[in-house]
Amino acid sequence: MLENFPFYLSLVVAIVLLIMLANKIKVAYPVLLVIAGLLISFIPEVPKMHIDPELIFFIFLPPLLYEASWAVSWKELWRWRRIITSFAFVVVFLTAMSVAFVANHFIPGFSLVLGFLLGGIVSPPDAVSAGAILKFVKVPKRMSSILEGESLLNDASSLIIFRFALIAVATGQFIWYEAALNFTWMLIGGIGIGLIIGLVFMKVHKYLPTDANMDIVLTIVTPYIMYLAAEEIHSSGVLAVVSGGLFLSNKRHHFLSSTSRLRGVNVWESLCFVLNGLVFMLIGLDLPEITAGLEGVSISSAIGYGVLITVVLIIGRILSAYGAVIVTLIARNFITVADTRSPGFKVPFVLGWTGMRGVVSLAAALSIPVQLSDGTAFPQRNLILFITFVVILLTLLIQGLTLPYLIRKIQIPDPDRSISEEEAHYAIRKQLAEHALSHLKNNYSEQLSRQPVLQQLALKWENNKTITDNDLMAEECKQIYLDILAQQRQWLIQKNKDEKTLDEEIIRKHLKYLDMEEEKLNTF
CATH class of the missing domain: 4.10.860 (DNA Excision Repair, Uvrb; Chain A)
Incomplete structure (x- = not known):
């Protein structure tokens, strides 16, 4: 381990340089990092990388999910809750089922249960890839909110499918009522553990004499405790981190000081920057280990199977996006929906095209045991690994590289925004100044008449209140x-x-x- 430390250090430097290049040429950095990892893996004398799935699930996944849950808007999440939950649960299940039937029919030696196992692995789109791409293009707020909300939940639903399929392969049986009870417990237990631990940490922040440094350390520890506690009681660690993170995010102004909030944002952005870069680089670097274990099937056939599953995933997500719109349009006649207007044909297609797969899929595939409990080799393990790698690579390259062009070409209007972001900012600024001035004059009129500092504040708010659209700061x-x-x-x-x-x-x-x-x- 220690002798390879210079190599790992150089990887971090390479990641920073590659992300700088990606920003320069306006390409999503996961694409460049995976390609770079592939190229580096072919260099002689480069240390062979082995991705321990526990490294992903226990080291990388909790902080990345926690940071995402703090970044998402609870208001937007609740507004689009129906379509988000349909994409995160219904669409993931339908995707896994489609992959299962196609794999069972076209791939020799693949049973229906193995197909569901593969489907559970490759069904969740990767949030980091979509977020990195959307940074370069403007999309309606509702679309980015749906993608953010979906990304928080689809990992949990896909890993639940994966876990049940893994049990079915290992035991040779699937008892539906036991699966239903386990599924219910994973949902309720995961969410409950996240909320309980979140409440405990909120009280710690609020009532113990912590400073900004202690607060930041506690926020880093929190997602790991949530994840490990939930997994210990055999519920969903992903849902625990997401529910706890959303709870604490929504209450952040009640228990964190302004200093802790400002410093914490910087720390978390830097931490997740490094973690995201590492996981995508590791995907490319892991190719030699994946191909080395491929036995009993030719590389060309394995690539063909990977392409087939990729096509199923892309088409299935696009059809699901249109299906979600149709269901919403029908449901608006019976229940209140977030928006009664039809989104047209553009929005569902773009939403369906944002289906890049990533590190959670690879970690799930790697976590498949090498042997069953009776000592026999786990069926089709190496082929599942290779197909997963092909799916990740193709979706990142095909969808990742074309999505920005597609969004710019289609030019999706934003029905929720009638004025520019800058105009909205200055409108809020004016209203805030009016509110502050009114509160000062109504409650502190006597102090205002004799305190020069308060008079200066009042003058400042008067000036802010009189800002017009023509006063917006020009670029010059x-x-x-x-x-x-x-x-x-x-x-x-x-x-x-x-x-x-x-x-x-x-x-x-x-x-x-x-x-x-x-x-x-x-x-x-």
Whole structure:
């Protein structure tokens, strides 16, 4: 392990450089990382990589799911709950069933149970890939919300299918009522454990004398405890992390200080940046191990099976997207739905095309045991691994590279946005200033008449209140302000050098203020 440390260190550097390149050429970075991992794996003397599935499930998956649950909007998640749950559960099950029947019919030696096992592995789309692609193109908020919400739940539903199929292969039987009870327990137990542990950690943050550093450490520990606790009682660790993360995210302003929230965002973004980069690089690097275990079937035949399953997945998701729209249009006659308007033919097609597979699928395939309990080899294990790899590679390359072009070409309108994001920001800013000014005058009128600082605040809010659409900061003004901030930063740095007795902590506070001003300018 230690002798390969320089190699692992160079991988992290390579990941950073490749993501920089991906941003430059506007390509989703998972695509470049998988290709780079493939190319590196063919270099002689490169250490052979072995992905331990427990490394993915217990080290990588909890923080990635937790960060995603903090980033998603609970309001949007609830608004689109029906279509999200249909994609995360119904569509995943139908996809797994389609793969099962196709594999059973076309792949020699594949029973229906093995087909369901493969279906459970390859059915969940990867959230990271879709998110990396959507960063370069504008899509309606409702579409990104549906994709984010689906990604939080589809891993849990697919892994439940995978677990039941694995038991059926190992035992040779499938008892439906036991499966139904286990499925119910995995859902209820997972969600319950996540909420209970989330509540405990919220009380710890709120009532114990923690500072920002302690808060951040606790947030990093939280998803691991949720996942491990749920898995210990044989419920869904994924649902535990997601439900607990959503609960804490929705309550974050009640138990975390502003300092903890600001610093925590930076820490979590950096952590997930490295984790996401590593997992996609590892997918490519694992190819030699996967192909080495392929016996009894030719490479060309195995590739053909992978292409077949990929086609089934792509077509199945597109049909499911249109099916979800049809069901919604029918259901609006009987129940209240989030939007009664028809989305047309464009939105379901794009939604169906966002079906790239990723690291959860590979980790599930790798977790298949080499032998059954009686000592016999697990049937078709190596072929399932190879097909999974082909599916991941093809969906990343085909859908990942064409999705940005498709979105730009179709030009999907956003029915939820009548004004630009900048205009909406300044409208909220004006209303916020009016509210603050009204509260100050109504509740602190006497203090306002004698406190110059409060008078300055009132003047500031008066100015914000009178902003018009013509006063929105033009790009030229932004560039001038950025230049002024840069000059102020240089002045502070030079002053710190010149005055030897000046406390540097004071300078750092002013530098932090300038950074926050620049961040506000870049955000809006």
